[in-house]
Amino acid sequence: MDTQLKKGVLDMCVLGILKKEDAYGYIIYQRINGLLGISESTIYPILRRFVKARYLQSYLKPSNTGPARKYFSITPEGERHYKALIIQWKKFEETINQQVVRSD
Amino acid sequence: MKERFMDALRGYLSQLEEDEREEILRFYEERFYTGRVYEGKTDEEIVGELESPEDIARNVLKEYGYDFKKSPSQKASKDVNAGKVVGVALFDVFVASWLLPALVSVLVAVFVSLFTFIGAMVFMPWTSATASVFMIIGVIGLTVLWALIVLWLYDTLLSFVSWLIKWHLEALGFGDRDWSKTIDKFKVTYYFKRHPRYTRLKNRLKALSVLLVLLGFGFHLFTYGTISLSGADSELVEYSENERIIDNEGWKLTGNVDVGNIEFHRHDSDEIMIEASVIDNADMSIDIDESTKTVNVENDIEFPFFNFTGLVNLFRNESQTIDIFMPSDFEFDSVTIEHMNGGMVLRDMTMNSLEIETMNGTIELIEVDIASPSEIETTNGNIIVRSSVMESVDLETTNGRIDIREFSVNNLTLDTTNGRITLDSINDSSASDTELQASTTNGEITLNNVYMNDVSLSTTNGSIAYDNDDKTFILDALEVSTTNGSEDINVLHD
Numbered sequence: 001m002d003t004q005l006k007k008g009v010l011d012m013c014v015l016g017i018l019k020k021e022d023a024y025g026y027i028i029y030q031r032i033n034g035l036l037g038i039s040e041s042t043i044y045p046i047l048r049r050f051v052k053a054r055y056l057q058s059y060l061k062p063s064n065t066g067p068a069r070k071y072f073s074i075t076p077e078g079e080r081h082y083k084a085l086i087i088q089w090k091k092f093e094e095t096i097n098q099q100v101v102r103s104d
Numbered sequence: 105m106k107e108r109f110m111d112a113l114r115g116y117l118s119q120l121e122e123d124e125r126e127e128i129l130r131f132y133e134e135r136f137y138t139g140r141v142y143e144g145k146t147d148e149e150i151v152g153e154l155e156s157p158e159d160i161a162r163n164v165l166k167e168y169g170y171d172f173k174k175s176p177s178q179k180a181s182k183d184v185n186a187g188k189v190v191g192v193a194l195f196d197v198f199v200a201s202w203l204l205p206a207l208v209s210v211l212v213a214v215f216v217s218l219f220t221f222i223g224a225m226v227f228m229p230w231t232s233a234t235a236s237v238f239m240i241i242g243v244i245g246l247t248v249l250w251a252l253i254v255l256w257l258y259d260t261l262l263s264f265v266s267w268l269i270k271w272h273l274e275a276l277g278f279g280d281r282d283w284s285k286t287i288d289k290f291k292v293t294y295y296f297k298r299h300p301r302y303t304r305l306k307n308r309l310k311a312l313s314v315l316l317v318l319l320g321f322g323f324h325l326f327t328y329g330t331i332s333l334s335g336a337d338s339e340l341v342e343y344s345e346n347e348r349i350i351d352n353e354g355w356k357l358t359g360n361v362d363v364g365n366i367e368f369h370r371h372d373s374d375e376i377m378i379e380a381s382v383i384d385n386a387d388m389s390i391d392i393d394e395s396t397k398t399v400n401v402e403n404d405i406e407f408p409f410f411n412f413t414g415l416v417n418l419f420r421n422e423s424q425t426i427d428i429f430m431p432s433d434f435e436f437d438s439v440t441i442e443h444m445n446g447g448m449v450l451r452d453m454t455m456n457s458l459e460i461e462t463m464n465g466t467i468e469l470i471e472v473d474i475a476s477p478s479e480i481e482t483t484n485g486n487i488i489v490r491s492s493v494m495e496s497v498d499l500e501t502t503n504g505r506i507d508i509r510e511f512s513v514n515n516l517t518l519d520t521t522n523g524r525i526t527l528d529s530i531n532d533s534s535a536s537d538t539e540l541q542a543s544t545t546n547g548e549i550t551l552n553n554v555y556m557n558d559v560s561l562s563t564t565n566g567s568i569a570y571d572n573d574d575k576t577f578i579l580d581a582l583e584v585s586t587t588n589g590s591e592d593i594n595v596l597h598d
Contacts, residue, residue: 046167
């Protein structure tokens with residue numbers, strides 16, 4: 001899959017994963033990697049950007065085997081943003097399907 | 105292995121703010137930990153799975169909107185080159201120290217003259233005696249062009265500053281965080297880049313102003329054959345008023361005039377006589393009232409925005425005059441004049457107080473004796489004082505020089521933005537308890553035989569010279585400051 005295309009949907013995927021359940025950085029990466037095959041180092045800055053934009057919150061969760069981990073959870077603002085992205089995505093998909101793919 | 109990886113990554117991410125950087129590093133700490141504890145991998149295996157520190161940094165920096173630079177700054181800071189540092193230091197001491205203030209003051213001066221331009225635009229064309237519509241069109245174009253030049257200068261200054269900062273940081277080995285981006289945000293071009301609609305407007309304005317300048321001056325040249333600034337002939341109207349003076353004491357003069365050069369004279373008569381010659385739409389009024397002992401001179405020009413016949417030549421003002429004739433033994437007690445456009449000459453007068461203010465015009469005081477503190481102010485024009493005596497006076501001009509000779513004063517404050525200050529023969533060496541403050545931004549200050557006890561002189565661009573013939577005169581205090589210019593002080597002070 002083209003990297004430019006991946007980048008476009010990355011924000012949506014990060015929010016989508018965290019909408020289901022809270023997770024820490026590496027897990028988020030692994031899930032997205034499973035979907036898109038994207039490099040680890042592009043995920044972490046996005047997490048920080050989202051925290052700054054108040055789409056995500058982070059908290060430390062103690063682990064019984066080692067030091068506490070930084071978990072991320074989606075905020076109501078984040079959910080709104082996610083919905084907006086999904087609507088955009090659907091419109092986009094529809095348009096491209098109608099205008100480009102099917103008329104091909 | 106892990107430490108090397110983390111150190112390298114830290115180095116490559118040095119452009120980031122500390123907390124941003126630590127956050128990213130934390131992710132990788134966590135990553136190593138997870139790999140070791142939950143997946144039973146060695147550090148080597150984990151590093152093998154990860155991208156190289158350089159690739160990570162490239163991705164991260166891109167996400168934050170920084171340019172990735174190949175050399176991590178840790179390395180750069182080790183490479184501080186002594187030659188470069190000396191170069192920077194020499195540059196700072198010998199070039200930047202005067203170049204920066206000079207650039208700033210050029211910017212200020214050009215900016216101030218923009219207001220002068222606008223001031224002249226608003227007031228002058230409608231107030232002079234002769235008209236050239238074309239000339240005014242040309243000047244309007246010129247004003248807009250001037251404003252655009254101010255913006256361009258401002259951006260150029262910012263570019264220079266941003267280059268300076270970058271060069272310093274590089275030479276001194278501080279991170280390679282790119283400051284130019286931050287500074288660029290303050291640029292006018294940055295604003296225009298983000299607002300294409302205004303960019304189009306600006307470009308149209310630029311083209312239009314060039315067109316106005318060419319058309320205006322072109323047509324003027326075509327119509328009048330020359331840019332002699334004289335324009336077409338205008339209608340001047342003569343006014344005259346006179347009144348016999350019975351009691352000489354306690355007269356006041358007030359003036360509120362838009363046009364006409366004001367000059368005071370003596371004549372062999374016991375009358376006050378005022379003669380004015382101003383354009384017909386000036387609405388001139390002269391009032392000499394023996395009962396209240398007041399003289400009032402007024403004229404008022406309405407701005408004929410849509411009346412082109414009323415538009416008049418910018419540059420010819422000398423033809424309009426207001427002459428005030430006084431009996432030889434008569435003195436005004438106070439003179440207060442607010443003037444918009446025209447010079448003033450006060451000659452051979454003794455009064456208790458004087459306040460004059462003009463926007464465009466030179467003020468000359470010759471053999472004037474004033475007892476109370478006075479204020480004299482012009483925006484565009486020189487201030488010239490000769491053979492006078494005053495207790496305390498504030499002289500202020502924005503664009504123009506201040507020139508004073510043969511003057512006796514206790515308290516003298518001089519202020520100009522663009523223009524030099526020249527003082528010659530002020531007081532004599534018996535002066536005591538006198539104070540002088542002179543300041544200008546662009547212009548030299550020259551003092552010769554200035555016997556004042558407490559002196560403070562300051563200019564940004566210009567030299568300061570001070571010399572007295574009587575070397576036994578010792579000042580109580582002397583403060584001299586110039587940013588770009590030499591100091592030549594040949595007087596002693598405590």
